[in-house]
Amino acid sequence: MPQSDFKRVIAESSYVFVIGVAGDSGSGKTTFTRAIREIFGEDLVSTFSIDDYHRYDRRERKALGITPLVPEANRFDLLEEHLAALKAGETIEKPVYNHDTGVFDPPVTFRPTKILIIEGLHPFITGTLRSLIDFKLYVDPDPDVKRAWKIKRDVEQRGYSRDAVLREMEERKPDFERYVAPQCAFADAVIRIAFSKYGREASERRNVYHVTLCQSKLDRSIRDVDLSIDLFPLLSLSQRDFMVEFTTEEVGGRTMGALAFDGELNDAVVRKLERNIEIQTLVRPIDLVESGAYLTAGDMAQLILAWRIINRRIFIESAPPGAAGDPATLSGDGGCGCGRR
Ligand SMILES: Nc1ncnc2c1ncn2[C@@H]1O[C@H](COP(=O)(O)OP(=O)(O)OP(=O)(O)O)[C@@H](O)[C@H]1O
Ligand SMILES: O=C(CO)[C@H](O)[C@H](O)COP(=O)(O)O
Numbered sequence: 001m002p003q004s005d006f007k008r009v010i011a012e013s014s015y016v017f018v019i020g021v022a023g024d025s026g027s028g029k030t031t032f033t034r035a036i037r038e039i040f041g042e043d044l045v046s047t048f049s050i051d052d053y054h055r056y057d058r059r060e061r062k063a064l065g066i067t068p069l070v071p072e073a074n075r076f077d078l079l080e081e082h083l084a085a086l087k088a089g090e091t092i093e094k095p096v097y098n099h100d101t102g103v104f105d106p107p108v109t110f111r112p113t114k115i116l117i118i119e120g121l122h123p124f125i126t127g128t129l130r131s132l133i134d135f136k137l138y139v140d141p142d143p144d145v146k147r148a149w150k151i152k153r154d155v156e157q158r159g160y161s162r163d164a165v166l167r168e169m170e171e172r173k174p175d176f177e178r179y180v181a182p183q184c185a186f187a188d189a190v191i192r193i194a195f196s197k198y199g200r201e202a203s204e205r206r207n208v209y210h211v212t213l214c215q216s217k218l219d220r221s222i223r224d225v226d227l228s229i230d231l232f233p234l235l236s237l238s239q240r241d242f243m244v245e246f247t248t249e250e251v252g253g254r255t256m257g258a259l260a261f262d263g264e265l266n267d268a269v270v271r272k273l274e275r276n277i278e279i280q281t282l283v284r285p286i287d288l289v290e291s292g293a294y295l296t297a298g299d300m301a302q303l304i305l306a307w308r309i310i311n312r313r314i315f316i317e318s319a320p321p322g323a324a325g326d327p328a329t330l331s332g333d334g335g336c337g338c339g340r341r
Contacts, residue, residue, distance in 0.1 A: 010044060010114045010313065016087045017313050018116045018132060020123035022183050023139035024176050026150030028193065029119040032139060032302065036117065039306045046113040050120030052095045053079045058102030069121055069175035080128045086112040087132055099158075115313075124183040135312050137305070138187035142194040145209070185252025189308060190214040191301055197262050198241050208264055211297040213304060214249060214256040240264040240294055259304070261297035274303065 010017070019036070021029045030049075037045045053075045054061075054068055066073050075095075082092045089112060096105040124130050124138075141149065147169065154160045160168075184190050192212040195203045202208040242263035249258040 007041070007044070013114065014089060015316060016089060016112045016114060016116055017134050017316065018083065018087060018118065019135045019137065019309065020129075020133040021117060021119035021137045021139060022121070022123045022180070022187070023119075023141075024121070024146065024180055025172075026146055026153060027139045027141050028149065028191075029139050032137070032191070033117050033119050035302045036306060036309070039302070040115055044113055045115045045117060046111070047117040047119065048094060048110065049097075050074075050079060050118055050123055051099070052097045053120075054097050057097075057104060067172050067175045069172060069179050071122065071125060071179060074122060076122070076126055076129065080126065080132070083118070083129065083132045086110070086116060121180050122183065124186040125179070130186055134316065135309050136187045136189075138184040138190045140184060140190055140192045142192070145193050145195060145203075148204075182252075185254075187252075188216050188312075189305060190251055190256070191305075193298070196297075197243070202263075206264070206296070207298065208262070208296050209298055210260065210262040211301045212258050212260040213301045214251050214258045215308065216254060216256055240266075261300050264294035264296055265300060267293055267295055276307070 021033055023029045033047050037047065051068070055073050055075050056064065056066075061068060061073060064073075068074070078095075082094065085092050091109055091111045093107040094110040095107050098105045118133075122129075123133065124136055130136070147166070150169065151162055151165050154165045155162055190213075192214065194210040194212075196208045196210050198208065240263060242265050243261070245260045247258045247260070248255050250256075
């Protein structure tokens with residue numbers, strides 16, 4: 001496929017490309033989904049949370065003594081049915097779980113766009129769901145990062161006390177380990193986030209984290225895809241600390257490439273990468289940071305993931321019928337190395 005055709009091909013194709021984002025509550029799924037939506041353009045991307053497919057409202061869960069992480073507390077059969085319909089380009093009547101009230105609002109009409117992102121606790125839990133998702137991402141912050149994020153959000157924005165947040169996190173832990181964490185074995189990419197090696201203050205004040213992007217290996221090379229990172233400006237312009245490291249890791253019984261970043265990078269290092277994504281998506285401008293500013297390890301991971309998603313979408317378009325599934329996505333068999341809680 002020639003460069004710059006990505007957005008046109010997507011718009012003209014009937015294919016609905018589904019991205020699934022899995023992770024615990026407060027792990028950064030919504031934040032990441034928002035960034036991907038910005039990169040691809042609001043017109044191409046729609047998204048919903050699979051919290052809408054809870055079976056019980058908050059009071060009922062309390063009466064039953066179960067958490068929303070237990071599979072039985074969710075309507076995966078309905079989610080499978082709806083996702084299949086959306087992939088076929090059909091409109092659904094989607095349930096709505098209201099986090100402010102803890103009960104269900106009336107269903108809403110939901111129309112798919114050419115890129116659909118579903119995010120939540122269990123997007124990869126059944127084989128049917130996995131087969132309907134084209135790109136699977138598992139978001140995995142370290143426990144102390146997740147605790148800090150969740151306390152900040154739930155206390156400041158949702159009106160809970162610090163103790164209530166900590167108590168709930170503790171109560172959910174066993175179900176998280178049992179039902180959510182094992183899904184990372186099915187992910188094409190896992191993002192791990194830890195506090196920065198340059199100090200927790202850098203994380204809390206400037207959003208600088210140590211981010212590791214674990215990706216399944218591609219079994220093919222793709223024409224017209226160029227992941228350009230320019231190291232020259234890093235050597236000549238950067239005045240801040242930065243590190244990049246590549247290792248291989250066992251994740252969910254598979255070997256994944258793990259690219260770790262920490263610190264802040266001069267924006268010139270990724271200008272070529274931004275421009276390449278721009279040329280492919282026709283979304284302009286893709287400017288994660290102002291010129292002369294610094295971008296964080298998290299921004300870097302988002303850009304690389306966006307590129308990886310573009311690769312997958314291009315592959316589907318150019319692959320012969322029946323070859324669209326990436327073998328790497330189908331090999332997960334539990335026993336995951338993530339979810340280190
Ligand atoms: N990459 C990030 N960098 C800094 N802070 C982040 C990042 N991702 C998430 N956070 C912080 O963590 C909080 C929770 O993130 P977010 O709402 O994206 O999580 P979630 O997984 O969607 O949670 P839930 O499922 O409970 O809605 C955010 O309010 C934000 O403050
Ligand atoms: O895990 C969660 C979100 O991913 C929530 O705990 C779940 O959706 C229930 O929501 P609430 O606590 O608002 O009743």
